[in-house]
């Protein structure tokens with residue numbers, strides 16, 4: 256067998272785009288709720304990385320960039336017809352990146368790529384997922400779900416802080432520092448500004464806020480967001496009220512709202528190390544599009 260040769264991605268962008276096109280076709284066969292993409296050249300255009308060839312044929316590429324103390328590859332970060340070659344590419348790139356943390360994104364359906372990174376000591380850290388919208392099921396949680404307003408600003412900020420606290424604790428260990436109340440308020444300040452990017456809902460029980468959910472009109476144009484999609488960007492129920500159906504009611508409500516407003520699908524994402532969300536969303540029918548795999552050295 257001819258020897259594997261490694262080249263700068265900048266010299267073989269067309270070949271990388273072709274590998275990506277093949278990968279994406281396999282992805283869409285496994286999960287139709289991905290965007291329709293005709294031209295893959297723009298998706299590899301700005302990437303920095305390497306291509307492996309064998310006997311003059313491109314068999315794999317890997318591309319990414321360092322952000323802070325972590326090297327990242329994104330939705331178009333790798334593709335292979337010879338998955339094992341990605342390990343050779345990682346060996347070269349990892350040394351070049353000069354960091355000790357790595358995050359790579361692989362299609363959820365591409366078990367060969369998952370296995371390749373598993374055997375490079377990566378583990379699963381997060382999921383990007385999708386499902387169809389559907390008419391709202393009536394829910395019997397004993398409260399109501401209503402549109403959020405700027406009067407819910409404090410409640411939203413405090414939900415955000417609760418989530419940050421949960422993610423910072425074991426077993427998530429997000430490493431993120433807790434925001435101040437002013438920072439949390441700032442984070443939510445444009446939610447009700449009438450600009451149409453966000454749609455906020457609040458679940459009430461006995462007249463008090465019990466939980467909330469935020470939809471986001473996430474832009475299309477990447478290899479993840481399908482046409483006619485809206486994103487479930489945030490959902491949380493007060494800790495003492497969890498397990499009573501508030502989350503089910505919020506989920507049914509947002510899926511129904513999205514369905515009634517012409518959205519075909521809903522995306523969301525979660526950390527696989529968040530025990531609550533990583534169990535809740537798959538049970539609500541969200542299917543993995545991509546996995547984020549993580550490795551820290553040593």
Ligand SMILES: CC(C)(COP(=O)(O)OP(=O)(O)OC[C@H]1O[C@@H](n2cnc3c(N)ncnc32)[C@H](O)[C@@H]1OP(=O)(O)O)[C@@H](O)C(=O)NCCC(=O)NCCS
Pocket residue numbers: 418421489490491492493496497498499500501502503504524525526529531532534535538
């Ligand atoms: C994820 C989250 C929003 C779910 O909210 P919740 O109100 O606890 O959800 P529910 O009570 O509706 O459902 C939780 C479970 O209880 C079950 N349940 C609901 N009502 C019930 C009842 N009356 N009796 C028994 N079980 C019930 C549900 O079926 C569900 O189980 P399943 O997933 O195995 O089917 C909540 O756990 C949370 O706020 N987590 C922290 C924040 C977070 O991680 N958010 C997501 C960020 S990505």
